[in-house]
Amino acid sequence: MTNVAILGFGVVGGGVADLLTGNAREVSALCADDINIKYILDLRDFPDSPFADRVVHNFDIIAADPDVSVVIEVMGGSHPAYEFTVTALKAGKHVITSNKEVVANYGDEFLRLARENGVSYRFEAAVGGGIPVIAPLISFILHNKISEIRGILNGTTNYILTKMFSFGVSFDKALARAQEKGYAEKNPDADILGIDACRKIAILAAIATGKLVSVDAVYTEGITQVRSEDVLAAERAGYCIKLVGRCVICDGDEPFIMVAPHFVSKSEPLASVNGVYNAVEVIGKPLGNVMFYGKGAGAGATASAVVGDLMQTLRLGEGIAPVFKKCDKCRDFSELVSAHYLVLDNSQKEEIASVFGNVQIIPAEAELAFITERMSEAELSAALESLGVEPVSHIRIL
Numbered sequence: 117m118t119n120v121a122i123l124g125f126g127v128v129g130g131g132v133a134d135l136l137t138g139n140a141r142e143v144s145a146l147c148a149d150d151i152n153i154k155y156i157l158d159l160r161d162f163p164d165s166p167f168a169d170r171v172v173h174n175f176d177i178i179a180a181d182p183d184v185s186v187v188i189e190v191m192g193g194s195h196p197a198y199e200f201t202v203t204a205l206k207a208g209k210h211v212i213t214s215n216k217e218v219v220a221n222y223g224d225e226f227l228r229l230a231r232e233n234g235v236s237y238r239f240e241a242a243v244g245g246g247i248p249v250i251a252p253l254i255s256f257i258l259h260n261k262i263s264e265i266r267g268i269l270n271g272t273t274n275y276i277l278t279k280m281f282s283f284g285v286s287f288d289k290a291l292a293r294a295q296e297k298g299y300a301e302k303n304p305d306a307d308i309l310g311i312d313a314c315r316k317i318a319i320l321a322a323i324a325t326g327k328l329v330s331v332d333a334v335y336t337e338g339i340t341q342v343r344s345e346d347v348l349a350a351e352r353a354g355y356c357i358k359l360v361g362r363c364v365i366c367d368g369d370e371p372f373i374m375v376a377p378h379f380v381s382k383s384e385p386l387a388s389v390n391g392v393y394n395a396v397e398v399i400g401k402p403l404g405n406v407m408f409y410g411k412g413a414g415a416g417a418t419a420s421a422v423v424g425d426l427m428q429t430l431r432l433g434e435g436i437a438p439v440f441k442k443c444d445k446c447r448d449f450s451e452l453v454s455a456h457y458l459v460l461d462n463s464q465k466e467e468i469a470s471v472f473g474n475v476q477i478i479p480a481e482a483e484l485a486f487i488t489e490r491m492s493e494a495e496l497s498a499a500l501e502s503l504g505v506e507p508v509s510h511i512r513i514l
């Protein structure tokens with residue numbers, strides 16, 4: 117019998133408890149052991165829950181219990197998740213988490229502590245919800261020369277963009293629905309401002325490069341600036357708009373890491389990822405392109421990844437654990453090259469050819485919308501500066 121403790125009985129914690137009990141037969145067959153939820157740590161009581169008798173309010177009880185060998189931290193946020201994780205690892209307990217914030221901030225330290233204490237620290241559910249991406253990346257892909265990892269990494273914003281622009285639902289209603297469904301973070305600003313996706317791409321970049329770049333160094337834009345006019349323009353030009361996290365790896369250099377809305381050509385696989393679904397595309401040599409696709413948020417999907425980590429832990433122990441080194445910067449963003457969708461005031465019409473050269477004009481009412489040729493961020497800034505304008509809208513082309 118393996119005794120586990122679940123820290124946090126919210127959407128994900130509830131999903132994990134339900135999955136471990138509802139699919140107990142499948143899980144114990146695969147783990148070659150029965151799993152017992154010995155404790156659930158939460159500030160609240162849950163008198164009507166079938167797990168009411170396991171609820172405790174003091175982490176010390178869990179830390180001091182030698183029968184608990186696995187701690188499942190699904191409470192979210194950096195603190196006290198950080199302190200509980202450190203204590204659990206030092207006490208020789210395996211730790212599994214879905215908490216991308218704490219992984220992005222302290223993953224290097226947790227992996228080191230796990231190594232030093234002969235236990236594992238796993239975080240499959242921290243990226244892409246239920247999509248198995250971290251374990252396959254480590255086991256089957258990293259021996260390739262990876263040039264880029266990019267993906268739709270936030271279920272809430274993809275759900276909102278899909279509801280707004282395919283079904284005409286307002287932003288507020290779409291967000292409220294995402295919250296009801298348990299997709300959004302406690303503070304949904306983390307979703308809509310791109311912070312959640314930023315943490316996830318930083319984690320994927322660390323898996324690929326070994327460097328855990330500080331999230332403050334990652335260029336991050338959310339979806340709040342995307343206008344319905346932009347969606348219409350994208351549609352006219354054969355694109356859709358997605359919030360995309362990118363890690364571009366150039367031989368021997370720091371990677372570019374960023375999160376921003378992008379025009380994605382409808383011929384790209386990422387363009388067909390809608391609703392709460394996420395996808396991660398990895399490009400490497402000699403492998404080519406591989407795409408991982410599935411539900412990026414929600415209790416059941418996230419719990420599936422957490423329990424997958426539990427099975428890996430019980431069957432493989434430490435397995436192939438990554439090593440992260442903390443890093444304060446990524447490659448200077450001004451060197452990143454892409455084409456750009458720009459909207460300027462109609463009065464600039466005469467000047468754009470001389471400043472931007474060949475552009476693809478997108479028919480638009482009362483504004484000047486176009487797509488530039490590929491140019492670096494620095495070249496784009498210089499061009500806009502020479503025009504003396506701030507664009508009405510600016511979205512990169514993937």
Ligand code: HSE
Binds near residue numbers: 272
């Ligand atoms: N708020 C996150 C999302 C939850 O919407 O993707 C899963 O990490």
